[in-house]
Amino acid sequence: GTAKDSAAKDPPITVPSVKGRTKKDSLALVKAVRAGLENTSWPVKTVAPLPGSILPARRIIAFYGNPLSKRMGILGELPPDKMLARLDKEVAEWQKADPSTPVQPALHLIAVVAQGMPGRDGKYRLRMADTLLEKVASWAATRNALLFLDVQVGQSTVQEELPRLIPFLKRPNVMLGIDPEFSMKPRMDRKQHEMVTDKPGARIGTMSSDDVNYAIGLLSDLVTKNNLPPKVLVVHRFTHTMLTGAKKIRLDPRVQVVINMDGWGAPWLKYDSYRVYVEQEPVQFTGFKLFYHNDAKLGDPILTPAEVLLLNPKPHYIQYQ
Structure with a gap:
């Protein structure tokens, strides 16, 4: 093993030079x-x-959030016309960065929002009105964009929350996202020696392969019964425990599963999270989330398409919050 041999094995990886990036x-x-x-x-x-x-x-390339809140992401932070113009700009940037892969715009709406208060039925989640879903669907239509409906179940379950969205999911351009961060399941509290269920936000929640398989099953049935093109299912992940039993996720040709690295922070932390939580537990396709505000909190410029596209596997789903 001379130095020459190892160089042949490991071709140098050239990182785009971006102002403000550290050695780390x-x-x-x-x-x-x-x-x-x-x-x-x-x-x-x-x-x-x-x-x-x-x-x-x-x-x-998806813009994430909820029009009822300026704080939940770019989708609700800007008025619709400005937001869509900004989406056009990002789509053009990504197209320029990778001309060989056509870019598909999307709006990713939080359709069930986790809450700090129990609400009427004690489930710590708020279901958005169909009128809001229709409004965002109409914005998506102006760009020929996909509409993702994202579900934060709180103390409810995907089994309880997804059936209500079927009338929307029956549409060819409507896709699904599920967010384990706000899925609060009963757990054994070691101090109190009893089962407790946390409020959303008190700690990071969890979903199992059963939850993901349930979503895949529901979507694949809809595809068959309604003769639809395959659905995309996005599952967010930035820790190990957010998704248990990833190996047991049952892939189906009618549903394309994206594990989306949705942690925020300095570039090195985002790369490490992608490597550990997405790359090392392969499911099917990968996603990467960029935060206009949180990623830039410490003065780091937000990651560029060129940087994200270096990753292997290349993310096929990019979300901006």
């Missing part, structure tokens, strides 16, 4: 890229995409 950021990016290249599970050996599949042919 660059090293974390290289480490994530290399880990992905060395992980033979990527790309995941999966069923051939069915006709009408979005992935992997296209890359989804």
Whole structure:
């Protein structure tokens, strides 16, 4: 093993130079890229995409949030016309960064919002009115965009929350997101020696492969019964415990599963999280979330498309909050 041999094995990885990036950021990016290249599970050996599949042919660029709140993401932070103009701009940037992959715009609406208060039925979640879903659907239509409905179950369950969304999910351009961070299941409290269920936000929640498989089953049934193109299911993840039993997720050609790295922070932390929570537990497709505010809190410029596209596997779903 001369130095020459090892150089042949590990071609140097060139990181785009971005003002404000640290050595730590660059090293974390290289480490994530290399880990992905060395992980033979990527790309995941999966069923051939069915006709009408979005992935992997296209890359989804999604704006996330809720129009009722300026604090939940870009989707509600700007008035609709400004928000859509900003989405057009991001779509163009990504198209320029990777001309070989057509960009598919999307609006990712939090349709069930976790709450700090129990609410009428004690489930710590608020279901958005159909009129709000229709309003955002009409914005999506102006851009030929997908509409993702995101579900934060609080102390409810996906089994209770998803059926209500079926009339929307029956539409060809409506997709689904589920967020384990706000899925609060009973757990054994070691101090009190009893089962407790936390409020959303008190700690990071969790979903199991059963929850994900339930969502996959519901969507695949809709695809068959309504003769729809395959659905995309986004599952958010930035810790190990947020998603248990990832290996037991049962893939189905009618549903394309994206594990979306949705942690915020300095670039090195985002790369490390992608490597550990998404890359090392392959499911099917990958996503990466960028925060206009939280990622920039410490003065780091938000990651550029060129930086994110270096990652291996390349994320096919990009979300801006």
